[in-house]
Amino acid sequence: MSNNGKTFSNDILRHKAFLKRLQNGGNVVVAEGYIFEFERKGYLQAGTFVPEVTIEHPDLVRLMYEEFVHAGSDVVLAFTYYAHREKLRLIGREDDLDKINATALRMAREVADKHGCLMAGNICNSSVYLPDDESTHAITEEMFKEQIVLAVEHGADYIVGETFGHIGEGMLALECIKKYGNGLPAVITMSAPSGHTFIDGTDIVDGIKSLEDAGAAVVGLNCGRGPETMLPLLKEIKQVCKGPVAALPVTYRTTSDEPTFFSLTIPGTKSRAFPLDLCACLCSRQQIAEFARECKNIGIEYVGLCCGNSANMTRIVAEAYGRTPPACKYSPAMEKHFIFGEKSKFKNEYTDKLRAHIGGDFD
Template identity: 30%
Template sequence: MKRNKRDILERLNAGEVIVGDGGMVLQLERRGYVKAGPWTPEAAVEHPEAVRQLHREFLRAGADVLQTFTFYCSEDKLELSGNVTNITGAQINEAACDLAREVADEGNALVAGCVSQTLIYLENHNEAEVKSLFKKQLQEFLKKDIDFFIAEFFRYAEEAAWAVEVLKTSGKTVGATMCISPHGDVNGLPPGECAVRLVKAGADIVGVNCHLDPTSCIQTVKLMREGLEKAGLKAHLMIQPLGCHTPECNLTGYISLPEYPFAMECRTLTRWDVHKYAREAYEAGIRYIGGCCGFEAYHIRAISEELRAEKGCLPPASEKHGLWGEALQMHTKPWVRARAQRKYWQDLLPASGRPKCPSMATPADE
């Protein structure tokens, strides 16, 4: 696989597709390296081999960008989460940057330094205090010379804009993604107005991540695009949804589902769902396409394979995967060989396989 490591903004300006990586927090929790609830990233220091391996799997699957494993890595969040090992945010940020850079250089990928929502904002909405946390993280990232920044997982446009304003002082490209539905942020600010606010704060890339499935996230990004067009503003679009089906979630997202967070596997997207998602996102004008919680390496490979013509290449992981099941042509069973075609998998409606399993749940907030 030939990968061109040019500036992220240059590549997006040229209309190139950027395949993002998958969310690491949920994957590492399932592997036994992160505690659900706090969701803080001490594993970058405690178990670097686990973080390194997950980065490597995403890279092999075709990710053009590796995000630093720094989700919820602000001192206020670490303190409240019961950080008994006394690992500092600076230690985590440094280790996470080193791990992402080490693996990214194996495949000429880019490294994105990531910051996320803070607890202080919810407590007092103090702009100076919130920005001081972002500034501290920014300074730690700049020591490692990451390629660009992503402010992700924000529920309030105001806080996301503050993060963008701080990150933009670096002079580097800044992406900003919010975990919101088509209804807008927690304060009811519509997606289009959220996008306008982020771009006016300095964001070069805007979009959504986490909390909702691909269908909802694509709808939200379309509304963001409409808002920007109405305001006469331009920005590149980015999307990194959940790797699960969550059609019931209209407000707070998947955290309101009865299955959250320990029984989400029954909702997992198939690789064919991801093919459909990647194509719909591309046709919606989105060029930075990845995944968040629930996305595994084979999902990222599916994005890369669906957009192989646009990217001009396939990822290394495709060497062990026949496109649209073509490798099944060698199967000994004729009914399995008959599945070696695109139409079969595109038209399939998978069964849950779970006796008495309801088709939908009743979220706590609905």
């Protein structure tokens, strides 16, 4: 009886820990973007984007958790994105569903406990759900259930449901977290397409508000859009939502002409950049800093970066939100650079000749 009592007590504490961080003007910095980072490192296949790396190289997943916390993330988001049954079916690894999810969740909990961080479970777009096909709703619910139950078993503080293009799938994710999540808070973020409505025709702002009204602890946007094209929507969402709002854009230079990273073209060409040449469209550090500062100014409480994120970008967001994570020790100090730094620190005869031969006027 006492053991059960302790378990119940721990569950209550976990349920409250996340919400407590957001009270009284609080905010949470969240690092995402594992999929693209591991693809860049050569441990994940573009196209399928299945996180096989979790069980093939678990040490590297743990290291990335550590890197993001070191950079300022308040949350260890378990790397269970696309570790659902439909994605695993594509590569013949459905039998590894429990192993991949459990491994990711266990390591996330361990790293979070080590650093005093929150740990979040994660479910995402199913690539199965169709608005008018009830049979796909049942399949998607079962997929969500499998991952949610495992997240609860491994001590998640809350559960993220993200990157939904249909408001109905986002709503189903919320319902499943409420149904199978043992009371854990739900963060539901939608992926805004190029227009003003989700795929099913629902107005983006109205759809986000409906998720809040249905009981999501945090609502907002992730993925799809970059900082420039996500910010206008965030400002509208903040005007209608009463609770915390989430902002997690991709780190690419989307524009009004190319509003999502799917629509980006390689600069100077008409070739599509997604996904292999998105590096040519990456935001500058200054653009990420400006986005983070603007999010703080308009009151975004749950902030981070999605596809294209890296530890140095997470540090920039964390610093904009007043954090001083360990990685700040290594924030740039260009005044110490032998070419571009403060001239008084170096021999003029050396630096002047270098500056004259590198091209451009930097003084």
